[in-house]
Amino acid sequence: MKTRYSFGGDEHIFVEMDEEMSLDAFFKALTMSNAVKAAKIAGVTEVCPANASFQVKFDPDIIAPDEMMAKLKALESAAEAGPKRLDTRIIEIPVYYQDPWTHETLMRFRERHQDPSGTDLDYAARINGFDDAAGFIRAHHSAPWFVSMVGFVAGLPFLYQLVERDRQLQVPKYLRPRTDTPKLTVGYGGCFSCIYSVRGAGGYQMFGITPMPIYDPEQSISYLQDFMVFFRPGDIVKWKPIDRAEYDAITAQVAANTYVPRIRPVSFDLDAFKADIDGTNARLMEALDGD
Structure with a gap:
């Protein structure tokens, strides 16, 4: 290197x-x-x-x-x-996969996509060797992810999957960018997942949406009062699949300013990770269990 x-x-x-x-x-x-x-x-x-x-x-x-x-x-x-060791935090991010809002948006832009006949998840599943979208979704949330960078759009995190290189999900961006993407869309482009912090143009494949705001320039949201941007490089993310009822409940908590993200301190050792990837990932994700 x-x-x-x-x-x-x-x-x-x-x-x-x-x-x-x-x-x-x-x-x-x-x-x-x-x-x-x-x-x-x-x-x-x-x-x-x-x-x-x-x-x-x-x-x-x-x-x-x-x-x-x-x-x-x-x-x-x-x-x-x-030493290649990092004291950081693991954060649980709720995701409503296959939500109606990103679905409506992606269907409006099929002519810009590699596969106009299906959905973004259908395409991502097929090119990664999964039988259906459910298999791809499981692979997306079954391992933790590093926040490797925050930027391009204010507060937007780039996330890199903590698995062996040959197990990493790979999905190209749209052939031509969309002119619209719902706020808090969970997307994917290349080897990176992301969360769109604001509504706007975008080219990443769209898989779902989170009800948890990650950027607040007014700093009115309780957990963003100290700093308007939630993520920082080195954070570790655990995706948690939720359904519509859970999405609506969290959205209501955010509106009432009572929502509290689930966060725990963790340490990450790169050499230990390479020696036992699955064991390290299990320990990281277990840090959020037991509440």
């Missing part, structure tokens, strides 16, 4: 761990970006982590670009030598 450093004008440095997404690349990018924040380098104004990379914005009147570059390269050596 060869790290690539490049300048972005006079005020940015882009650091790319690898051209393709992997847990190793994600961990290294997250470790390095956290190290940059912890170092409190004079002149650094922003650190923006991504899936397998990060970008640093700095003031060249305070620190010269070449000096900034040297400091980042020094931090890489420390990141490679350190």
Whole structure:
């Protein structure tokens, strides 16, 4: 894995761990970006982590670009030598799969899809070797997911499935993007799942919807009062399938400002995960059991 450093004008440095997404690349990018924040380098104004990379914005009147570059390269050596361990949190996200709202939307845009004759879930199931949509849905929620990046649209999380590479779900985006996507749609594109934080255009396949808001610029929702964006890189997500009655109940709780997301602190060790993927995933998901 060869790290690539490049300048972005006079005020940015882009650091790319690898051209393709992997847990190793994600961990290294997250470790390095956290190290940059912890170092409190004079002149650094922003650190923006991504899936397998990060970008640093700095003031060249305070620190010269070449000096900034040297400091980042020094931090890489420390990141490679350190433990690949993360203290984070696991969050249960309720999902109403095959809901009527995303179904109505996807049917309006079939001419932009690879398979106009079916639904997004039908297509995703078929190309991933499942007999039906139910099999694909089970695969989607049966393992935890890492939040590898937050952005593109404010508050939108990119989620990477914690399974062996040959078990990862892969679904291409629409042939042409839609002009509409319901707010809080659970989507899929490439190897990433996501939650659309706001209503708008989109090209990811649509599988369901969550009643749990993840972005609130007014910060009126109880669990978003400290910060308008719910997710942060390194969070782990457990999808929980729900039905229409459960969806309506949670929606009512959100409206009454009484809904409390289910969250537990957990530790994730990359080497331990590689040694026992299924065992690690079971322990992570069990952290939310027993309430």
